[in-house]
Ligand SMILES: Nc1nc2c(ncn2[C@@H]2O[C@H](COP(=O)(O)OP(=O)(O)OP(=O)(O)O)[C@@H](O)[C@H]2O)c(=O)[nH]1
């Protein structure tokens with residue numbers, strides 16, 4: 001099956017960048033490996049080489065320009081980027097997906113439903129530059145559906161909230177209609193809410209699990225996991241293990257956007273550095289007293305900001321912390337040694 005560039009999500013945003021380097025061919029990245037990348041274009045899918053930069057600089061969904069030897073010459077400016085703090089103790093950034101138009105934030109109409117969690121994901125969507133759509137699954141097993149929907153809706157006036165049964169074809173069509181042909185979606189949400197069910201329902205299941213066959217360096221056929229799947233309606237779905245473990249990273253702007261009501265109130269506080277605890281003339285506390293602002297929402301905002309600050313700790317800060325820890329360990333060891341000698 002072949003796709004045109006616009007089928008693959010190409011737009012004037014990318015065409016303008018290609019115009020500056022017309023001798024190169026555009027490819028959309030479908031998989032990122034340690035030593036190479038896989039790209040797709042109207043001719044088909046093929047391995048691409050990155051000579052100047054590590055493959056970790058690229059994300060599934062990226063558009064690149066490659067020369068006739070399939071060497072990547074340019075990474076095109078992204079429309080959106082989902083990233084996370086790399087696993088482990090390092091402070092590196094791991095790119096998760098690029099050029100995602102719609103982020104489906106999946107939760108279910110049961111115990112998983114949690115406003116703080118939805119807010120986190122909303123902040124993430126804003127930060128990345130994706131359009132958020134809240135999808136509440138298991139509607140068929142819930143008796144107070146409107147209650148869940150209106151609580152989610154209360155997070156933002158124009159937030160799109162869908163309540164669906166992920167096993168129902170008509171409901172799947174409704175979800176798909178929010179990511180039309182040529183657009184790219186991704187799913188986030190906790191374990192068990194129905195992401196796999198949705199992903200399978202929105203894509204051609206066989207195709208989604210098929211992977212890519214390619215020749216490795218020794219000419220052997222290998223099958224590698226693909227991460228960009230065509231959806232039934234001509235849209236695309238990015239699904240990677242990293243996508244399932246997203247945390248907030250440098251999401252300050254996103255957090256501020258989700259809690260813009262609190263920020264607007266803060267502007268009215270008497271003191272510009274008001275902590276909204278018990279200061280005189282605090283507009284935030286007044287709003288809580290008046291019932292205009294939920295105290296729990298203020299608490300959630302604080303928690304999210306703290307978490308974000310920790311996650312955004314700079315390399316220097318983290319090194320300093322590690323150094324201080326190393327020093328402490330050494331002095332304890334020294335202490336032990338000198339005590340042994342006694
Ligand atoms: N009745 C009903 N069952 C659903 C719905 N969505 C998902 N399920 C079921 O819930 C279970 C979990 O769904 P999954 O799709 O595996 O959830 P997941 O989010 O992919 O979970 P992880 O793979 O752990 O990340 C499965 O048994 C699904 O069949 C729904 O809307 N209605």
Ligand SMILES: [Zn+2]
Pocket residue numbers: 266269270274275276277279281282283284285
């Ligand atoms: Zn205040």
